[in-house]
Amino acid sequence: MMDVKSTTTNSATAKSATVEVRLPSRMGYEKVAMSAAASVAKLMGFAEDRIEDLKTAIAEACINAIEHGNRLNEKLSVGVVLSAQPDKLEVKVLDDGTGIHRLPARPDMDRKMHGEEGPRGIGMFLIQALVDEAEWVTGIDGRSSYVRLVIRLDKDTE
Numbered sequence: 001m002m003d004v005k006s007t008t009t010n011s012a013t014a015k016s017a018t019v020e021v022r023l024p025s026r027m028g029y030e031k032v033a034m035s036a037a038a039s040v041a042k043l044m045g046f047a048e049d050r051i052e053d054l055k056t057a058i059a060e061a062c063i064n065a066i067e068h069g070n071r072l073n074e075k076l077s078v079g080v081v082l083s084a085q086p087d088k089l090e091v092k093v094l095d096d097g098t099g100i101h102r103l104p105a106r107p108d109m110d111r112k113m114h115g116e117e118g119p120r121g122i123g124m125f126l127i128q129a130l131v132d133e134a135e136w137v138t139g140i141d142g143r144s145s146y147v148r149l150v151i152r153l154d155k156d157t158e
Contacts, residue, residue, distance in 0.1 A: 015086060016083065016084055016085050016086070017040070017083075017084045018081065018082065018083050018084070019036060019040055019081075019082040019084075020079065020080070020081050020082075021033055021036050021079070021080045021082075022077045022078070022079050022080075023062065023066075023077060023078045023079075023080065024074060024077060024078075025065075025066045025070040025072060025073055025074050025075075025076045025077060025078055025095075026066065026072075026074055027063070027066060027067075027072075029062070029066075029078075030058070030059045030062035030063050030066070031059070033058050033059070033062050033078075033080045033093070034055040034058055034059050034062075036080065036082060037054050037055060037058045037080075037082055037089075037091060038051050038054070038055050040082045040084055040089060041054055041089055041151070043084070044084055044089060044153060045153065046089070046151070046153060050151060050155065053130040053131065053151070054089070054091075054130070054131070054149075054151050056126065056130055057091075057126070057127045057130040057131050057134075057149055057151075058080070058091060058093065058149070060123040060124075060126055060127050061091075061093040061123075061127060061147045061149065062078055062080065062093055063123065064093075064123055064124070064147070065078045065093050065094070065095035065097070065147075066078055066095075068097060069095025069096060069097030069099075069145060070095050070096055070097060071097070073096075076095070076096045078093065078094065078095050079092070079093070079094035079095075079146075080092070080093055080094075081094070086153075087152060087153050087154060088132075088150055088151065088152045088153055089150070089151050089153070090148065090149070090150050091148070091149040091150075091151075092146045092147070092148050092149075093146060093147050093149075094144060094145070094146040095144075095145060095146070096143055096144060097143070097145050098138065098143060098145065099136065099137065099138030099139070099145030100124075100136045100138075100145070106125060124136075127147070127149065131149045131150060131151050132150050132151055132152045132155060133148070133149065133150035134147065134148070134149055134150075135147065135148045136148075
């Protein structure tokens with residue numbers, strides 16, 4: 001089952017909106033999160049190249065949540081919370097896993113590109129390269145972990 005929820009807050013100084021999507025733990029549904037994030041980012045005025053970075057980062061985060069957090073258990077779901085703020089978009093991708101206890105070593109991209117290492121194991125590195133902030137958080141009870149991504153609206157594009 002897939003649920004979508006949206007809330008909006010307006011004030012004299014700031015305009016914010018929150019969109020929540022709940023996805024089945026099934027490969028392919030990360031595309032729904034990508035589309036939702038792209039729509040919110042476009043409404044906020046992000047440049048197309050930043051939207052593409054965001055889509056890739058969210059896809060990687062959702063795939064990690066499905067595969068590693070929920071261990072492909074289709075009875076569990078992945079939550080995606082998009083919080084639009086005046087100067088940034090914050091994304092949380094939540095799963096029922098125990099979280100990551102330490103970040104993996106930085107991959108050797110030259111070895112991967114030359115086929116000396118397998119292609120897997122670059123998701124977290126890729127996420128960090130594509131967004132302005134990335135934080136992996138374990139829930140208080142050792143479950144319900146999430147990754148928090150931030151992409152700023154005023155980031156200079158090069």
